[in-house]
Amino acid sequence: MEKNHSYTTEEVANILKVSKLTVYDLVKKGLLPAYRVGRQMRIDPSDLEEYIKRSKGELQPSSSQSLSKETTSGAQGYSQVRQLIISGQDISLDILANYLEKSSKRFRPLRSYVGSLESLISMYQGYSDIVSTHLIEGISGEYNVPYISKILVNFQYIVIHLLTRKAGFYVKKGNPLNIKHWEDLRRKDIKIVNREKGSGARVLLDESLRKYRIPISEINGYNNEVTNHVSVASAVAKGDADVGVGIEKAADLVKDVDFIPLVNERYDLVILKNDENRELISQVLQILRSDNFKNDLKALGGYDLSQTGQVVYEN
Structure with a gap:
């Protein structure tokens, strides 16, 4: 070494x-x-x-x-300082980590940049303390709780809303292929770039294909995977693909890409309810509901914060 x-x-x-x-x-x-x-x-x-x-x-x-x-x-x-793993990829989680560290000398947050399903599984396995998730159930249109309840079986947990953001298609500047709907992905002249299995964007694509009964065998480029929103947008900008699924904010970071909004996705946090996490839950709720935290997210643009800090579900 x-x-x-x-x-x-x-x-x-x-x-x-x-x-x-x-x-x-x-x-x-x-x-x-x-x-x-x-x-x-x-x-x-x-x-x-x-x-x-x-x-x-x-x-x-x-x-x-x-x-x-x-x-x-x-x-x-x-024993006096608790290392926390905050899992997920949105920049809002980096800001949350900073606020948590400043709010209490007891917490030392570390960031894990993995997708929603892997984050939930890591919590089930005891590896993560706060996980973010934006997983849609295609037919009902419900976000997160259907997946959380299936993975965190026999756990008590709280689901807290962090933000709502737009998700949709990245297309080439000017949208020359006129890509507007999930049905357009059937077209033979369109090649997609996909996200990795377990990411929220991958689940959004798969659930939408299921909803509209589009076989993945008809999707050109379905197995072409990258691991974050910016990489999807960049692949479209470079001409490696015609379309990809991701969030609006990444389109602002990549030149020669337009964004076609399709859904308003809920981005929620999950924390296990136990004695060890009692102070952590209290601190997270206090931070999310503070004007300072919300103002920092507002400065980034592209987020709906009208329900930030609301408890979505707990058991």
Whole structure:
């Protein structure tokens, strides 16, 4: 291992042949020391090497094993500072992480940039503390709760509305192929770029195809996958595809792309209801309902915040 730089979570995941969520879990449990640069977590090669040797039984756990560099440098024990994993891809979650860190010395948020279904599964497995989801049930048009209730079986949880945003098609500037509706994706002259399985955009596409009884075998480019909204918009701008599904905000970041709105999607947060999370839920509700937080999101544009902070569902 190289000694002259620190590793990102993605690099550590590749070295250990595990998911990034597993790396976050090792850090949360104090098994792998880490520190943060901005919102990004970094791990020193020496600490990773020590963890690997401990896993092989070559080293006994050190007395500092349960402390991250961040908590040690602050002279606070690991038990006093809780590392939080906030999972999802919208920039609003980065802002929420900043507010959480400022609001309480007890929380140290870390960000995991994965899709809605994977986020919910990570919560079921105990890897994530706050997850975001924008999953539509195509026939009913209901967002999120149908999926959450199926995945978080036998858990108690609260669903809090974060924001509403527009989702639809990215098309080439001027929309030369006149793409306006899901039915247009059947056309042989249209090639799509798709999102990865488990993302909200992928679920939106699949549920819309199901609703309009369009077989995926008729969709040119269905298996061409990228992993975020900007990559979808960029593929359309470069001419690698004619259309892709995503949110309006990403279209503002990419030149030579127009956005065709199709749905107003609900973007909600999920937190498990237990004794450990009682303070966390209270802090999140207080932040979401504050004028300062809402004003920061308003400054970004493109969000409907009229229901931000409302409890959608709890059990």
